[in-house]
Amino acid sequence: MKKTENQLLVIFGASGDLTARKLVPSLFNLYVARQLPKNFIVLGTSRSDMTDNEFRNRVVLDSKYLKPKLEDLQKDYIEGFSNSFFYEDLGGSYNTHYGRLQKRIEDLDTKYGLDGNVIYYFSTPPTLYQPIAKRLGDVGLNNQQNGWKRVIVEKPFGYDLETAKELNSGLQEHFAETQIYRIDHYLGKETVQNLLVTRFANTIFEPLWNRNYIHHVEVTNAESVGVEKRGGYYDTSGALRDMFQNHLLQIVSLIVMEPPIGDAPEDIRNEKVKALKSLRVMTDPEVLKSHTIRGQYVGSEIKGEKIKGYREEDGVAKDSTTETYAAIKFFVDNWRWKDVPFYVRTAKRMPTKVTEVVIHFKSPHHHIFENSGVNNKDNKLIIRIQPDEGILMKFGVKVPGQGFKVERANLDFYYSSLAETRVMEAYERLLLDCMQGDATLYARSDEVEAAWQFVDPILTYWNKTEDVRMYGYAAGVWGPENADELIEGIGYWRNPSENLADDPGYCVIC
Ligand SMILES: NC(=O)C1=CN([C@@H]2O[C@H](COP(=O)(O)OP(=O)(O)OC[C@H]3O[C@@H](n4cnc5c(N)ncnc54)[C@H](OP(=O)(O)O)[C@@H]3O)[C@@H](O)[C@H]2O)C=CC1
Numbered sequence: 001m002k003k004t005e006n007q008l009l010v011i012f013g014a015s016g017d018l019t020a021r022k023l024v025p026s027l028f029n030l031y032v033a034r035q036l037p038k039n040f041i042v043l044g045t046s047r048s049d050m051t052d053n054e055f056r057n058r059v060v061l062d063s064k065y066l067k068p069k070l071e072d073l074q075k076d077y078i079e080g081f082s083n084s085f086f087y088e089d090l091g092g093s094y095n096t097h098y099g100r101l102q103k104r105i106e107d108l109d110t111k112y113g114l115d116g117n118v119i120y121y122f123s124t125p126p127t128l129y130q131p132i133a134k135r136l137g138d139v140g141l142n143n144q145q146n147g148w149k150r151v152i153v154e155k156p157f158g159y160d161l162e163t164a165k166e167l168n169s170g171l172q173e174h175f176a177e178t179q180i181y182r183i184d185h186y187l188g189k190e191t192v193q194n195l196l197v198t199r200f201a202n203t204i205f206e207p208l209w210n211r212n213y214i215h216h217v218e219v220t221n222a223e224s225v226g227v228e229k230r231g232g233y234y235d236t237s238g239a240l241r242d243m244f245q246n247h248l249l250q251i252v253s254l255i256v257m258e259p260p261i262g263d264a265p266e267d268i269r270n271e272k273v274k275a276l277k278s279l280r281v282m283t284d285p286e287v288l289k290s291h292t293i294r295g296q297y298v299g300s301e302i303k304g305e306k307i308k309g310y311r312e313e314d315g316v317a318k319d320s321t322t323e324t325y326a327a328i329k330f331f332v333d334n335w336r337w338k339d340v341p342f343y344v345r346t347a348k349r350m351p352t353k354v355t356e357v358v359i360h361f362k363s364p365h366h367h368i369f370e371n372s373g374v375n376n377k378d379n380k381l382i383i384r385i386q387p388d389e390g391i392l393m394k395f396g397v398k399v400p401g402q403g404f405k406v407e408r409a410n411l412d413f414y415y416s417s418l419a420e421t422r423v424m425e426a427y428e429r430l431l432l433d434c435m436q437g438d439a440t441l442y443a444r445s446d447e448v449e450a451a452w453q454f455v456d457p458i459l460t461y462w463n464k465t466e467d468v469r470m471y472g473y474a475a476g477v478w479g480p481e482n483a484d485e486l487i488e489g490i491g492y493w494r495n496p497s498e499n500l501a502d503d504p505g506y507c508v509i510c
């Protein structure tokens, strides 16, 4: 087990949604699991005026996100957690001189024996990341002579390649790359990490994991919700920036990468960068036209309930051209993946919430059984990231009786069957990793830039070309019908059910 040293966690943007909804509940889980270090303090900062107690009430004692976790727990046990929270306001501006903050950090360090180790968590609007890093640097709060200093940066990492580079170099002026942890919460998901294990701990898959056996790869990320209260942010972002550039390309990099030489952070991250750099960048407008589809949900009714269209959401422009659906077909230019198409889609207001990877294997070269080409056209490996996390393999079995009728059956594994095992939430896992100095599941600057390199031309094509269609789709359907054109001729989009266990498969007994 890795050691977690005494440390201070300073959260910038501590009055915000992310702190209350994700960070503090994750810290609480670590507290309950006794995974926090012996001496551990949280110092929240933002522009709001609050006392330590008001901050404790806000994010712990009165927090609606923690309430269900606190029920049935002893008061002094909960207070043991909340008393480690402190607050310092930044005097109305993040551009203020950080002398007072420095003094508070030193006082807490001395009083609670934190050994000079500090994580700075940037959870403010992204425009403030660079100014905060600079202010910290100006007063020497980045200095590692007396204890390590790390920075966790929230997404988005830039708005395009240029701004991502600016952000990277702005942060690197004050912190070394090894001190910077760019959080991508999908990498904290157990099933995303399991992609590495599936591939590199099983001799049965890796020999088949290439163009000789794989017909195409499909990745679906669907959410049933709309933009909820984040319309203002989302309208400046869109599906491609919000999900595809980061979470989905991270998943793609794990599917595409070559075997790393070991499990050290840089071994894995080096291979991921190579994978991202091998995605074929599409710049030809004809290719972009036939390989990309965007859409926007429109007002509709589901089971009698009226659902707002995207342009009617709060904070969204009435004539918005921001996509809530994106489907991209692309190729990977390397030895392993030549000519294997990848189909990746992400969207809001879909019939269900689901994220899955489907590896479609090639059909047998020669069909000897009557209907094997119909019902057992291909073997599929379905890696369900969420919900109902697990893996399902589709394979052909003989239907009992005369002749050789073939049906598809399911071989499956579900994480829920590991009843005794506590599956950590993504933020919890990632916070603990950073506390222990493990950057494996964090994105490196060159990964982020390689992902933008691929995404930038698509955005430019969509936003600067006059005749690019924005297809409308009703909430609760699997996106615009035109998305089928992308995959036509090779197959069809799999429309997954909410539970992998409900995936239809041949069953002799039932
Ligand atoms: N919420 C989420 O689910 C996710 C959020 N993120 C990222 O995390 C970061 C924080 O998100 P979230 O907590 O939702 O954001 P909020 O808007 O809820 O909180 C932002 C925080 O920054 C402070 N702030 C400072 N300057 C400004 C300003 N000029 N305008 C508005 N707020 C300001 C706010 O407090 P005060 O006004 O007191 O200073 C507040 O504490 C963002 O970069 C976001 O992209 C990433 C993934 C998911």
Ligand SMILES: O=C1O[C@H](COP(=O)(O)O)[C@@H](O)[C@H](O)[C@H]1O
Pocket (backbone or CB within 6 Å): 185, 223, 242, 243
């Ligand atoms: O980063 C983001 O992710 C969420 C979806 O996360 P999940 O873990 O619930 O799948 C998405 O709703 C949000 O728009 C995006 O910013």
